[in-house]
Amino acid sequence: MYQRSTIAGIELPDAHNRDNYSISDLSEEFGVTARALRFYEDEGLIAPQRQGLARIYSRRDRARLAWILRGKRVGFSLQEIREMIDLYDADEDHEAQRRVTMAKCQARIDLLNNQKADIDAAIAELASFVESISKP
Numbered sequence: 001m002y003q004r005s006t007i008a009g010i011e012l013p014d015a016h017n018r019d020n021y022s023i024s025d026l027s028e029e030f031g032v033t034a035r036a037l038r039f040y041e042d043e044g045l046i047a048p049q050r051q052g053l054a055r056i057y058s059r060r061d062r063a064r065l066a067w068i069l070r071g072k073r074v075g076f077s078l079q080e081i082r083e084m085i086d087l088y089d090a091d092e093d094h095e096a097q098r099r100v101t102m103a104k105c106q107a108r109i110d111l112l113n114n115q116k117a118d119i120d121a122a123i124a125e126l127a128s129f130v131e132s133i134s135k136p
Contacts, residue, residue, distance in 0.1 A: 021057040023048075030069055040068055045082060075112075080104060 018025075023034045040046045041055070046064050048055040057065075064085050071081035084104065087097035 019059060021062055023055050026057055026062060026065060030065060040065065043078060074108060076108065
């Protein structure tokens with residue numbers, strides 16, 4: 001069975017150093033359905049080649065899929081993910097992608113911290129309320 005290889009959450013090329021992947025290869029490796037991969041293709045986020053009816057995914061598709069799934073995991077919209085991954089090809093040093101991604105990540109961190117503070121306040125208020133009504 002395939003074992004994922006990551007550094008700081010970034011997917012690395014697989015142990016077999018393949019250039020191409022089938023839909024079942026990526027589905028199994030990333031724990032997603034073939035339907036999800038077809039959806040990302042329909043959305044223009046990945047672009048596998050075709051051999052007859054078979055989809056053949058490249059290393060680039062695999063890397064983009066890792067970005068997509070990481071972005072979804074932390075709450076980015078598909079449009080935000082598209083903006084970040086499409087910037088990869090914008091310049092050789094990937095500076096625009098790095099800058100935009102850092103700004104979006106920091107904004108997301110700030111939003112999540114605010115939500116966490118709101119949740120903590122709601123928990124404290126509920127705990128206080130429960131304590132006040134539990135006394136006879």
